[in-house]
Amino acid sequence: MHTPIKPFTAAAMGLALSAGLAHAEKIHIGTEGAYAPFNFVSESGQIQGFDIDIVNAICAEMKVECEWSTHEWGGIIPALNANKFDVMAASMAITEARMEKVNFSDPCYFNTMRFAGLKDLGLKEATPASLKGMVIGTQSGSVAGQVLQEYFPDSEVKLYPKLGEAFLDMESGRLDLVLESKFTIGDWMADGVDCCDFVGQEFLLDGTIGAGLAFRKEDIDLQARVNTALATIIENGTYDKVRAQYFAFDIMGQPQFVSQLYGQ
Template sequence: MKFSKLLCGALALVGLMASPVWAKDWTSVRIGSEGAYPPFNFFNASGELVGFDIEIGQALCAKMEADCTFVAQDWDGMIPALLSGKYDVILASMSITEERKQQVAFTEPYYRAALTFAGPADSTITDLSPEALEDLSIGALSASTQAEYLQANFPESDVRLYRSQDEVNLDLVSGRLDLQVSDLLPMLDWVTNSEDGKCCKLVGEPIMDPKYAGEGTGMALRQEDQELRQKLNEALAAIVADGTYQAINAKYFPINIYDMK
């Protein structure tokens, strides 16, 4: 008799745990971003997290009718913090790669990407072969696809990795680097629109190899959160269709980065 009561109680508990009461409705979503990658995500003079990524996130949340909060996180810890539950989505210009897909799920790309070299404005470097860049110092953001590209293709160069893109830029400005490799769009913005970036220029052709440029830039989620992934994909399609995406794009870039080839 006691066993039957215990069994019934256990089954009732299992039924309760499986009920919709325990399902996430995603009316509240926490979004992780870095805050050190202008113009995509950065802190303004008032200490607010702003940029293209943030505005896209706000537009997506409006479409989903979700209350969203943004959480700043250093790049190196971005995926571990997602997996530990610090936030629900990474919206921080993260390239979609096979390696990352082993850990997280991605939405459809919300923009396309390429890599680029950058160097001092007076640099005479034109040959970007591994042989030509032997012994030169080249910087990149740590734990990034740019870092993977350098480590795989320039083993004889002095590859230096940094915790933030701002630190890479600073060492290029100060002459402690000969070159750096970065994502094309933020680097184009930096050399074109910033005071510090006047020191420098893009070097060579864009690097489009999908092994390093990725399949595009997506939002990362825990693999089990497929319902949220679907909601984000639907919201992304909606803001592209109604012109919201293009309006945000135009504030930051002279080209359409959604389907950039």
């Protein structure tokens, strides 16, 4: 069970929003709530995580009230475009295919992918040749799934509606490896999991700009306002204070692309 991380600004911002912004503009924010440490639902039912704290800081900078809701990952873009919420904050990688459906903010961080494999396998590297015939899991609809389909055709790929289901299968030995965000895998392994180790190098999908917030195509003004607020919290140090609550390292540096590792 993931141990909830105390949000950096949740309590203070909640008081400010309820006391000083009772009649302020309200913006509805959608997230998945199943992608720790970026977004997750605590045992008490609160939506928490890095995504949530960063967007709460953006809301405070914009002086607006933000209301949160959770949605299934597989339908989260359709839900945004169906007006179920106004902004998606779900650590979504910015890709050309997704930009055809929604607009994105400037990158909030670079979410690199990495393999984790069973320790008993003794793997030293993660290449198409070294992983031939192995069973690799990831979340359906994720960019990791695209990487596995394109670059690891000789591996068996298993897709899961929720990443936590893949982690459970790893712990029970039904998968040889998982491929996903190094942050999320690291958070899972740090929670007392001893079955697995990182294998190989981290990388980004070609054309991926980073992870950002998503908006409906017509909401250009809201997108611009959020980008301005994001730039402000980065400049004034608020972003780094939030980041330090979750990661002891820089998450804005851009690593190499997958084609540089596995391309022909």
